[in-house]
Amino acid sequence: MAVTIPDHDAFLTAAPAQLVFQFMANVTITNIRLEITAGERSGEQLQIRLPRNSIGQSTAYGARITLALPPLAPAAYLVTWQAISEDGHIIVDDFNFTVSNE
Numbered sequence: 886m887a888v889t890i891p892d893h894d895a896f897l898t899a900a901p902a903q904l905v906f907q908f909m910a911n912v913t914i915t916n917i918r919l920e921i922t923a924g925e926r927s928g929e930q931l932q933i934r935l936p937r938n939s940i941g942q943s944t945a946y947g948a949r950i951t952l953a954l955p956p957l958a959p960a961a962y963l964v965t966w967q968a969i970s971e972d973g974h975i976i977v978d979d980f981n982f983t984v985s986n987e
Contacts, residue, residue, distance in 0.1 A: 886978055889964075893980040900957035900984045904933070904964065906950045912976065914945040916967040917952065922981065923961040931955050959986040 890905040891897060906914065919931045933952055936944045945952065965979040 886976070887968075889980055891982040893982070895982040897982060897984050898987065900959075901954060901982075903954055904952045906952075906966075908948050908950075908968075910970060911946060911948050912950075912968040912970050913943055914950055914952070914966055914968045915943050918965045919954070920963045920965070921960045922963045926958075926960060931957075957984050959984050 888907040890907075891901055904917075914935060917933050917935060919933050921927055921929045921931070931954075933954060935952070938944050961981065961983045963979060963981045966977070968976045970976065
């Protein structure tokens with residue numbers, strides 16, 4: 886699996902500007918979703934843009950992948966992602982983190 890920044894179950898006092906994924910081998914992240922999971926905005930999805938080539942394929946490739954985040958308000962977030970390894974295995978995982986205004 887992947888090591889992520891922010892870490893799973895992280896409680897942050899400042900919103901992160903990016904997500905960082907660290908894998909043991911090169912992968913391509915093919916899909917990612919960011920969702921608010923609590924409060925008035927629960928269920929709202931925010932867009933994370935994957936870099937893409939001229940024919941629309943993800944170029945979020947490598948053992949370390951960094952993706953920019955939109956500005957995040959204080960809330961609980963769930964990141965769900967999918968990647969494909971160089972040998973064709975599909976990896977699906979998720980992690981959550983909370984941004985607090987305290």
